[in-house]
Amino acid sequence: MHSLRLLSASLLSAGLLAGCGGDQRTDDGRADAQSPRVREERARQVADAWRGSAAAATWARGYYPMADAVQEPVSGWRGAADERAFETRNFVLDGELPRTPSAFGKVDWGDGEELTRPLMGSKKAYRSFALDRSAGPHLTVTGARLGTTTIVTSRGKATVPAWLFTLEHYDTPLKRVAVTPSKLPEPPIGRARQGAAGGLRSIPRLTGTAADGRSVTVRATHGSCDDGPVVTALETGESVVLSASVKGVERGACPADMIEQNVRVGLSRPLGDRILLDALTGRPVPFGDPGGTAPSWT
Incomplete structure (x- = not known):
């Protein structure tokens, strides 16, 4: 039984690492249904880590x-x-x-x-x-x-x-x-381990929030051998955790392209003062280009 458990764990690990982007695969090369569950679990871990943390308290007092x-x-x-x-x-x-x-x-x-x-x-x-x-x-x-x-x-x-x-x-x-942003607090959770996050990708930046706060637009990445990016939101009273992935990834060799695309994400209620977090990195999603004129923090 112990050997069977070890074999099962090894197969699961291999499945998570197989293919372009780290998704689990089915025989037709598409992402397996378990990947969304893995991504949601990671998003909940991020939300739970930030809830009531010292980092959240620092964020609530800062200028971002x-x-x-x-x-x-x-x-x-x-x-x-x-x-x-x-x-x-x-x-x-x-x-x-x-x-x-x-x-x-x-x-x-x-x-x-x-x-x-x-x-x-x-x-x-x-x-x-x-x-x-x-x-x-x-x-x-x-x-x-x-x-x-x-x-x-x-x-x-x-x-x-x-x-x-x-x-x-x-x-x-x-x-x-003329005033400089506050320093970003150290996140209470580290970046997800490569290959163990259900195909999660990082979100480079926030590009806008709707006037009513009921949606946000972020930049998401994808490659040449997929059907484009997908971003979902896990909402809590304190945070909105965004999980970015790609759909329709093809099996086999693929050019190492990195394409950025705007993705609008609807929310069940206005964002308000809830912190917007990236599920992969566990960090707040910054507004604008970090090297541009309007980074969210120093």
Whole structure:
């Protein structure tokens, strides 16, 4: 009996590791029905680990923006050339940028909750979005002053300090949030072991939340030999754990392609202040590109 148990465990392990993506397989090369159960079990482990943890308490006290730190002029772009200049980060500075009046600024959620965070200088703020200076269409910054703006965070909308950059030919400024995000707490659970998570994939980032909070859109990955990504949500009162996988994976050799695609995930109720977690890594899902102008945390 002991030998039979060892053999069964070995077969299960081999099945989890077989094929492209680590899914269990049937004879036709498709993902086996056990994989969703494995993924759901992992999602529950992540939710349980975060519930009541020190990491969750740190997250609840922190400042984690969930929208772009660079905000376009309220008046909108004058034309396609200026829009293209913004998208390519092609800026020219024609003026002086002020010194930072203070080393810290306050994040205000408007309900009596405030948080003091380090303040980014105007020059550093400018360099965060002015990444190019090519011969193509460009926008000209003529100055800046410190003001405020509102931004969506993991705790709802907040009023934060922002650098208001004056643009040539524009009546309203380009805004850049001036306070830095809080440091991400150490997750209370580690990354799932490769091959033992039912074909789970990591979720690179959050790209948006619906106005009513009833859905989120995330970037998910897949390859050339499958039918695309699938993202499901396990909802609790404290968190929403997202499990990303792929459907219709083919058997055999496959090019090592990594394709990113937006996937909208519906929720049974608004996300609110529940933490959005990645089932594979056990970490919060960040907004935006970590190397871009609006990472959710430092």
